[in-house]
Amino acid sequence: MENKRKNSRKRQAILEALCATKEHPTAEMLYKQLKADYPELSLGTVYRNLGVLAQEGLAVSVCRVAGQERYDADTSPHAHFVCRCCRRVMDMELPKAVQECCGELDREYGFIAEDCSLTIRGLCSSCRGIQAS
């Protein structure tokens, strides 16, 4: 019944890298970054550990951008803005009404809300000047 997980240096490194950034990296971005310090690291290990960390609640997969999943170690309730031009993912405040709405789902629909994700897509402040369409 106990947690049989061992301390793995690589899992630790993946979590630390994820905690240290606000970029909401993809598995591949993490892989490339960590490859410098852990030359023998493999992409499969990154995916496997992101899965483990997600199960443990230490990380979440935030949304998909350009076909790739983005990960975040910040599990507090917040919303995300995704720029369709530079593809950055940025944190935003989550309107209180959304959190309240989750609590009311039970009463209103009989649903149990376990996870809530608000994602807004558009153009960020840097890209709005560059791009028109």
Added chain:
Amino acid sequence: MENKRKNSRKRQAILEALCATKEHPTAEMLYKQLKADYPELSLGTVYRNLGVLAQEGLAVSVCRVAGQERYDADTSPHAHFVCRCCRRVMDMELPKAVQECCGELDREYGFIAEDCSLTIRGLCSSCRGIQAS
């Protein structure tokens, strides 16, 4: 400059099928359903036309469930509930605060909001009794 698109019977059928359901089907679900009436239909055509319809604003890809994208012809602002057990996707009301928040992104962050998606995951009323974990 004109719309050079021809009326394609299959594209029409795909859009109609999408309009007629609240199931937020996957490309494959649409394919299987339409295959009855259009035996020569191919899955690639469904994907291609979903892309075209999305570009024209007649359909949207709503969210990913179990690795597959779900599509919707209802492009009015609303939220979605995804049951992790039966994997149904259901419409919900979008809190007014969320729509307001989109309008304020410009002032607050300098972002231009183009699309807003609120997705809540959990257990639906049918599944909550069946499943515990």
Added chain:
DNA sequence: GTCTGTGCAAATTGTTTGCACGCAA
């Protein structure tokens, strides 16, 4: 006749997995 739409199958791509070995406990 021209040009868009389609079937088909191959290609692409993000992610997962099997296996043998490595390493933490």
Added chain:
DNA sequence: TTGCGTGCAAACAATTTGCACAGAC
């Protein structure tokens, strides 16, 4: 020594794409 963790490469699965032909205009 036990059994989780990892590298590697193959497997997978959803989606995309090239090409030749079909059908709408």
